[in-house]
Amino acid sequence: MIRERYVNLCLLLLLVAVPLWAHFSDEPFTITLMTRVVIYALAAVGLNIALGLGGLVSLGHAIFFGLGGYAMGILAFHAQTYTPISEWPFLLNGTKSMPIIWLVAIVVSAAAGLIVGALSLRTTGVYFIMITLAFAQMFFYFSISWSNYGGEDGLSIYLRNDFPGLNTLDPIQFYSICFALLVVALLFTSLLMHSAFGLALNAARQSVERVETVGLDATRLKLVAFVLSGMLTGLAGALFADLNRFVSPSMFSWQLSGEIMVFVIIGGVGRLFGPVVGAIVFVLLEHWLGGISDYWHVYFGMLLLCIVLFSRGGLIGMICGRKEVNV
Amino acid sequence: MSDAILSTDALTKKFGAITACNDVSINLIPGEVHAIIGPNGAGKSTLIAQICGSLKPTSGTVEFLGQDVTGLSARERSRNGLGRTFQISALVLEDTVLQNAMLGVLGTTGNPWKFFRPILKDKQLRQSAEDCLSQVGLSEYLQKRTAELSHGQRRQLEIGMALTLSPKAFIMDEPMAGLGYEGSMQLTEILRELKKQAPILLVEHDMDAVFSLADRVSVLVNGKVITTGTVDEIRNDRAVREAYLGQDA
Ligand SMILES: Nc1ncnc2c1ncn2[C@@H]1O[C@H](COP(=O)(O)OP(=O)(O)O)[C@@H](O)[C@H]1O
Ligand SMILES: [Mg+2]
Numbered sequence: 001m002i003r004e005r006y007v008n009l010c011l012l013l014l015l016v017a018v019p020l021w022a023h024f025s026d027e028p029f030t031i032t033l034m035t036r037v038v039i040y041a042l043a044a045v046g047l048n049i050a051l052g053l054g055g056l057v058s059l060g061h062a063i064f065f066g067l068g069g070y071a072m073g074i075l076a077f078h079a080q081t082y083t084p085i086s087e088w089p090f091l092l093n094g095t096k097s098m099p100i101i102w103l104v105a106i107v108v109s110a111a112a113g114l115i116v117g118a119l120s121l122r123t124t125g126v127y128f129i130m131i132t133l134a135f136a137q138m139f140f141y142f143s144i145s146w147s148n149y150g151g152e153d154g155l156s157i158y159l160r161n162d163f164p165g166l167n168t169l170d171p172i173q174f175y176s177i178c179f180a181l182l183v184v185a186l187l188f189t190s191l192l193m194h195s196a197f198g199l200a201l202n203a204a205r206q207s208v209e210r211v212e213t214v215g216l217d218a219t220r221l222k223l224v225a226f227v228l229s230g231m232l233t234g235l236a237g238a239l240f241a242d243l244n245r246f247v248s249p250s251m252f253s254w255q256l257s258g259e260i261m262v263f264v265i266i267g268g269v270g271r272l273f274g275p276v277v278g279a280i281v282f283v284l285l286e287h288w289l290g291g292i293s294d295y296w297h298v299y300f301g302m303l304l305l306c307i308v309l310f311s312r313g314g315l316i317g318m319i320c321g322r323k324e325v326n327v
Numbered sequence: 328m329s330d331a332i333l334s335t336d337a338l339t340k341k342f343g344a345i346t347a348c349n350d351v352s353i354n355l356i357p358g359e360v361h362a363i364i365g366p367n368g369a370g371k372s373t374l375i376a377q378i379c380g381s382l383k384p385t386s387g388t389v390e391f392l393g394q395d396v397t398g399l400s401a402r403e404r405s406r407n408g409l410g411r412t413f414q415i416s417a418l419v420l421e422d423t424v425l426q427n428a429m430l431g432v433l434g435t436t437g438n439p440w441k442f443f444r445p446i447l448k449d450k451q452l453r454q455s456a457e458d459c460l461s462q463v464g465l466s467e468y469l470q471k472r473t474a475e476l477s478h479g480q481r482r483q484l485e486i487g488m489a490l491t492l493s494p495k496a497f498i499m500d501e502p503m504a505g506l507g508y509e510g511s512m513q514l515t516e517i518l519r520e521l522k523k524q525a526p527i528l529l530v531e532h533d534m535d536a537v538f539s540l541a542d543r544v545s546v547l548v549n550g551k552v553i554t555t556g557t558v559d560e561i562r563n564d565r566a567v568r569e570a571y572l573g574q575d576a
Contacts, residue, residue: 196446200439202422203430209381209417214434214492215406221439325423325472 004320008273015179015276023172031171032243037283038178039239044263044275045185046232051261052270053198054225055205059257060116060132063139064230066252067112068105068237070143073155073247075101080158098163098177101238109234110227117226121219133254140252154248161242168242178239182276185232190272192228201225233260266307268314271323277315331356331390332526333378333409333496338387340373340550347373348384349550355496360518360527362537364561365547371530372414374547375500378528379411380404392495406435410494410525412485414501420474424465424484427473428456431491456491463487463517479510486517490524497527503536511536538562 015038022030043065050056078085078094085092095101120131144152160168168174192198204211204218211218241247250256259282266281267274285303289296311318334354340347347370355361363371376382378389380401388397396404405411419427429446432455433439447453460466463483468476476484482502489497502518503511515536518527522540531537537544538558545555546567554564561567 191443191445194445194447195443196433196437196439196441196449198442199422199426199430199446200433203419203427206419206421207417209413210419210488211430211434212400212402213379213405213411213413213417214431214488215402216430216434216439217402224440323421325421325426325470 002320004271004273004316004324007316007320011273011276011280012183014280015182019172019175019179028171031175033283033287035171035175035178035243036240037279038175038182039236039243040260040263040283041276041279042178042182042185042239043233043236043260044267044278045182045189046229046234046236047260048229048264048270048275049189049192049232050226050229051264052274053193053201053205054222054229056121056222056226056229057129057261058120058132058226058229059129059254059261060120060134060136061230061233061260062136062252062254062256063112063116063132064109064233065237065240065256065260066139066143066247066249067108068234068239069241069247069251070149070155071105071108071234072101072161072238072241073157074149075104076157076161077149077155096159096161098161098168098242101161101242102181102235105234105238106231109230109237112234113227113230114223117223117230121223121226133257136252136254136257140249140254143249143252150248152249154246154250157241157245157247160245174243178243181235181239185235186272186276188232193272197221197224262304264314266304266314268316271313271316271320274314274316281315332392333528334390335374335378336388336390338374338377338389339385340370340377340382341385346550348377351387351547351550351552353545353552353555355526355528357526358522359542360522360529360540362529362531362541362544363547364531364534364537364544369547370550371547372500373550375411375498375528375530379409379498405492408492408495410489410492410497412489412497412499412502414504414530416481416485418473418481418484418488420472422473423470424460424473424476425453425456425469427484428460428487428491429453431459431488432456435492459487459490460484462490462520464513479506479513482506482510482514483517486514486521490521494525496525497521497529499527500530501532502529503531503533506533515540 019031019034047061050058075094079096116135120128123131149155166173200216201221204221208218263275263278267278285300289299331354336352338348338351365371377384388395432452437452463486465483511533541558544561546553
């Protein structure tokens, strides 16, 4: 068995080397593909906090992805049309600045996470899955009917948003931004796993009774995990919208929630780099299998089934064995 | 008794037609081991669950450290210093022994809302956790995954977890369950030491352990306390011999 940290390091190198190679051999399409990998990975890193650490099977993470997307879409739309978002109680203008957009995406996602989480965490198990799914469907249908922002057709943004000192339209530069954010998110997750909060959350996943007996509030721990999780997925949504320069209700769809969960499961639930592996495998297979057959989802489904049946720790688990305990 | 650390007053619990706990008034005074014995299904676990707050009584009250805690949750009672062990171990199996104990210390004295600092580097927390584990004889197994512990070691850890709370009273539900002779002897010695820290309300099947540890014994039959007395009194009590010790009397 190979030590997990070496595998993680190789994955990071891969995420640096491939786009660089693509940049110098003038393959912008590959860079775009890798940008999708990195953004999906970030969304799944977010879900992994709720699912992997907190044991919360959320089938509603598209809520955050979509909110991040619409945060970007709405802010940039008003900036490009020179119309205010609102004039009362105070004048609120749009913006093309990525950092501000990210901040808004994160804050909005946190608020949504708090509300959805607080209500959903009154249930467990299958009911939790269903209620998070139901919330996501609410957001989905709301976005379809919100005609100010394109309704079903979505919103197009003509130019990618700005980041100080960078040309965001250059694929490799936009990739670098996304990659940097992914690294920060991974670092954050790694610290979280080893922190006091991580220990308590990990215990809350395995034995609520135990956590309550030592005097901790398991539900509150899980709620905070859900909020943090949503914040990262929301940030990914803002980046995804910027990559495509387009947002639509499909970012709120249950398929998207499912895909984010699939990334985590393929890679390994609760493994730091599981979401990265999952996103790489998914995007590559979608690309290759999609080129071979229109029914690639069927083949993909079979592959997923094999991974779930034969390896409890996803691909990372297959390569590195069981999760090491922290010493 | 006013100096009791813990007392129940007319505690009653009905499950439909069954009265699992019937008008039980017992107490725990400083320095003692108060054992609760009784046949299977007598209502021992039901009594413990109500004392610890995981089960709401149909009527009656629980008082702990001079405060009526009947309305408090299990979590709040733990925080007040009620150190409970479970009949069926409730441990974090994927974690190491040390991590389990650190969780306990974190729960009472620590702050779980720290997101960045590695908890295993927290020397103070770690020291308290290791101290508790050494008291239950688990010092050699700090880094062992809890799932890999033997049954007896899990029972020891279960008690170690209660210790991390620095409890004012221990509430133990069959801590010897499933242990062999050796294991019971070892745990009996551990409990004898723990008693010096806080009184123990001990539900136990193992009569050797009960008779060697207990200062007082209450006998529970069909949800009712039929008698309370010293070990000698209980040994010689007719009703008890008939109701419970009958098989070996
Ligand atoms: N949740 C419950 N619902 C219905 N009956 C219960 C429940 N828990 C315990 N009982 C009943 O209460 C009685 C006492 O059970 P218990 O307290 O577990 O006994 P002991 O721990 O002394 O073996 C038994 O008859 C049991 O069937
Ligand atoms: Mg019992």
